[in-house]
Amino acid sequence: AQTVTQSQPEMSVQEAETVTLSCTYDTSESDYYLFWYKQPPSRQMILVIRQEAYKQQNATENRFSVNFQKAAKSFSLKISDSQLGDAAMYFCAYTRGSNYKLTFGKGTLLTVNP
């Protein structure tokens, strides 16, 4: 069974600084997809970034980038120039593909200090 592990229950960062959230996963599949989702207090689960396992290049979305290490089954999220609005619960998630379930980690609560 696929599992997703986020080892940092809580993290904090100063505004404008950089923070990295960790995620490891376990799968026997060779093709799969990884996601980072953000859930602010509004409860809306918002997609931050997506990575296809067959792509070697790390995904980037503005201030958000990932370090995808397929052999190590590691998928960390780097947030640069942190903003107050980045404060939220961040979930790492895995799926074999569309129409398959998403398996989530337990989440990391990110606090951004002014």
Add this chain to the structure above:
Amino acid sequence: ETGVTQTPRHLVMGMTNKKSLKCEQHLGHNAMYWYKQSAKKPLELMFVYNFKEQTENNSVPSRFSPECPNSSHLFLHLHTLQPEDSALYLCASSRSPTGEPFGYTFGSGTRLTVV
């Protein structure tokens, strides 16, 4: 508004009540999901529907009864719930596997409290 709408936003019900949660998407997605989010736990998948057919039931107690009348609507019927069923219930949808990229779109959830 993300494209996936869940109603009601909040629900308080007694253990003997019967209620239903509703999820609606007009994104053209073919798969819909129910997740349960409890405090201190990972999101738990409950049910998966593909093209209106249930393809996964993650050992969910029978007091939760899903219904998917078409690809745009998903219901979760609740009856004789327990206090430990209190949680945030999230609905999500995803499109069929044709082309890239794809993603899952979530609703804002229904906060359920069982008293």
